[in-house]
Amino acid sequence: MTQARKKKLTARIITAIVLYVLAAILILVSVFGFFLRGSDSIQNNLNTMRTHAVLHAASGGLVDSIASQARSDKLKELRARKDFRTLGLDEVNSTCDAAAAAARAEAEALYSNATVQNAAGLENAINAMEKAMSVYGGLREKERAVYSDLYVSLVENVPDWTDLLSAAQEDDAKLFSSLATWAEDLSVPANAHLQDGFVKLAHSMAEKEQAADDAELLQQLTASMVGAVSDWTELSELDDEALWEALNREVEGFSAAEAFKTDLLKKAKEYISAAEKGETIAVETKDEGAATVYDTVTDYSFFTASDALNAASEGVESAYQQLWGELNEIIPDLANLDKKMQKTIRTTLENTVWSGGIDYSSRYNAYAAQEGSEALSGSAAFLMQLSALARNILIAGIALCLLASLFMFWDTLTKRFGIPRTIITLFFIYLCLAAVLYDISVPMMLSNVMIRMGMYGILVLAMMPGIQCGIGLNMGMTIGCIAGLLGIVLSLQFNMTGWYGLLFSCVSGAILALPLGWAYSKLLNRMKGSEMTISTYVGFSFVALMCIGWMMLPFNNPKIIWLLSGHGLRVTHSLLGSYAHLLDEFLAFEVLGVTVPTGLLLFLLVCCLLMWLFSRSRTGIAMSAVGSNPRFAEASGISVNKMRTIGTVLSTMIAAVGIVIYSQAFGYAQLYTAPRQLGFIAASAILIGGATVRKAKVSHVIFGVFLFEGVLVLGQQIANAAVAGGGLSEVMRIMISNGIILYALTQTGGASRE
């Protein structure tokens, strides 16, 4: 038996060594690739590629245009024929395509191998173009950013554009200075060129506001008209003036509504004809408050360029003209192209010349996309490719290295950390490396991870007493979450904001969770052995029950109920006006670009500390004994049911506080089916941290939430960078969280069979 094990061990070590060697080779190759990037010959090759790519873009555009011209000529010719209608669509298409292909082949033969007489001149032109474009691009980026900041602060801060406009009394200078009071940077001399744009913006905003106000007024008038007129059919025979007078008599406030006369008369006639047909008359209502909400996505239509930017733009223009001249010398037929085609070619050329950044591999890729790599052959092409792929090779090498370590230290690692924790930690390390290599902003990522740790941390902590008291993974913690959400809507109902609102939400949520958790624990105590099933089921059905509950509860603050029906709570409640991000921003500071949400992390740490202290108290020790061996606990005179009740209630109450903290960090409270998945996330996070379904410690909570959220945040960014299209991160979250739970359950099964 030991012989077989030894054999297996050697096989594994050999595999590991082979993998290490492979990884070392890959890493060496990639280092060589990175080294190559700096060499002169590579730079020269890159320039050759660029020239070729530019030439290809120009000639390719010409060829495309000739081919499409040939196609349309052929089509014209066919249309002129008498029997055109008898031809099938397929036949027409194929004839035209054939003509286009023939023309294309001819043109390619003619232009694609155009001889370059003045290579130095072309290259100079390209260099000049690139320089001009990079100057222009950088400047434009900067100015647009300034504009965007100003735009956002104005749109968010100005309370009433109409007032602003009327106060200025048609004087644009006065208007601009009053705008500057809402966005300080506007009055900086460097931003003087933006003046006209923002004045226009103010006008447009005021118009929008006026239109919105008018629409609202019209709606009110219509509503009062419908309310006042009892029998529309009586008014049917009247002409416009008589009808207007009749309405003026019936409806209060119409005398002042001369401006809306036409609209109102039109409405009135609609109602009359509806009444004659016997239909019921109802006022259409618009979406609540839609008219007053402005998009804070920057609208660049009022952006004006500064003189410097204009100069840069002219520089680009002249550089392009020079380049175009050079290209015309090589391919004289370019001059014959129509304006539209010239513009298309220009865009392609611009994209080829300046790829928006200085990154080596993105430049290579941009040139290669225009078949610039064809300019090189043999070893030169190979070396170029190698240097371009160096980053990917490095990532592969590191991944291989991690894999090899996994093989090499499998026993040690899995014994210490368990299989899933080992794999996920390695995956996390890999993601960190990949993030650096993919140029993902590390500080932003770290800030994100910290926020999410604080956000989910307390929910994960709620799992701990559940596991300790022996009910296993408390999937029914959604009960606590719902109690917490009740606390939040209560605070919104009574318009509580700030610290007071947050505190009230936490405390009232926890108090509501107490009886719910108690009843839930009584149920669990009768179902020993199948808690996982029961708690998942109870969690889901309580969410379903509360879907009815949220509709029925007698909340009446118009901010939180459905406006149309007048009762029932809305699905999503913004906490922006009450206490969103209050904890995140408390004592928050920035180090090296990393924003540390001090308040949030501090709160999590305090909660963890309290939990740790509790687990060292007599009750806490008794509770975890019940969890790990109920018969042992019983033999020491501990009431198993009582301890399970304490644990379950504690878990439910912590979950209530957890959801409040979660919502304030998220900025929104979501009711109805939103809390359903939270139990699964919390369960998998604590399991990744090293807890089992029988044993959990505070360290498992902290480590688990860090690893789980870290993998998710990083994974999301990297998945987006590596694979186009979103949705991958959600798939990953589901895979990780459910996979981990499944693994933990199989582990318990194994242990109980021992």
Added chain:
Amino acid sequence: MSAEYILEMNGITKEYGSNAVLKDVTLRIRPGEIHALLGENGAGKSTLMNVLFGMPVIHSTGGFKGEVLLNGERVRIMSPMDAMEKGIGMVHQEFMLIPGFSITDNIKLNREITKPWAVSKVLGKDLEFLNVQAMSRDARKALDDVGMGIDEFALVSGLPVGHMQFIEIAREIDKTGIKLLVFDEPTAVLTESEAAQLLSVMKNIAASGIAIIFITHRLDEVMEAADNITILRDGRLVSTLKKTETTAEQLAALMIGRGEESVIQVDKRKEAPSEKIAMSIRNLWVDMPGEVCRGINLDVHEGEILGIGGLAGQGKIGIPNGIMGLYDAVGDVELFGKKLPLNDTTSALQAGLAFVSEDRRGVGLLLDQSIEDNIVFSAMQVHRDFLKGPLHLKDTKKIRKTAEDMIQKLDIRCTSPAQATGTLSGGNQQKVCVARALMLNPKFLFVSEPTRGIDIGAKQLVLETLVRLGREQHMTIIMVSSELQELRSICDRIAIISEGKVAAILQPDDSDTAFGLAMSGAQLKGGETA
């Protein structure tokens, strides 16, 4: 031609790993005889029968050495099915009957008599009809043979336990070609009259030429029914005797007899034990599955070590578990003159009782927690020791110091007090359990099976510790053990439990015969002498 023996098992040796459970055992059965197989728990009876029936547990652990002959021919029995086909039947101790089926169905299960019809001729034998008349005829005959007048169509569920035993037997004798029947403790669940009937049925069966292996520990039944007797002890064949040449007393002595090999040497107590009663147990009934107590009456003197012995399943383990409130119990228990509430573990612990459980891994330890946490757990929960500060949090320093003391005192072999108990050896785990009980400073200690599954060195240490506690600290100790030798070496008195009652209270130096008879319940026949 027919051989002299219907079954010969020659030189059977079976090892599980390095642990030999059968050593060169020989068993020979003649046709038509009732052959009793005697032995204490763990003597190797079950393993021998497992070999005979070719149970998977034997083959999957490396098989056995020796040969099995049926009718003089060497055979290899690879599975219970195989054994059945070769004419060996078993009447199980736990009934293997389907409650929702009728008696006939149960007797004929998987051997149904069928008759063909159109569809079954096409689609095969599985679709044939049952021939109910023929089946009930056979069942009737089998039931008559075992002396049961019961309707063969009655459902099994709801029948008295005794009836089920007879149905099992009826099923076995209904099998054609049965040559050898094994009865595994058939009288354990029967009333006296049923047992008598069973014995006469067995004699009838034997008279019809079927050989019977009769596994039991009731010596009086052996003396009544058996023709020959084989006695096993510790996996060895002690002897094979004719009934006519022996007595119950001799059998008892042979079953027990190992007077010379004492586990530890303990000086006998010099002064006579106190006459004061520490605990008096009156009419204690405990509902512990497999170890039911049915009216225990026992007095324990202050400062003595009282041993409780008896065979497995007779109820000796139920006594401490019942008094400690781990299983439902009724009766009157007085501790130092005060009434002890039953079914209340906390009160029992607070009254000064402590308990080292026989189920070390299940009840005795938190396997995933450290030695120190295990040792102080009960004291912390019951007496609120080892807590400090205004928040009453655990006092790590004090715990560590106490644990280190205990580790030294009891010689617990470990890397540190923080080692998880699950990684300790059985003996060291047992010492942790003892340490935990001692931390409660008990006046009265229950120790249940303290030496089960631990090595000889640890065994000695545990037993010496118990003696020291009794002699030096005047702690009253009840020690429950299946190892009679152990009880006899350290206890002042030994109560033997049989069928949930106290069969006898003996002195350690009483004869093997007395112990053997008490354990096999023979003295019950002569009246309640306990």
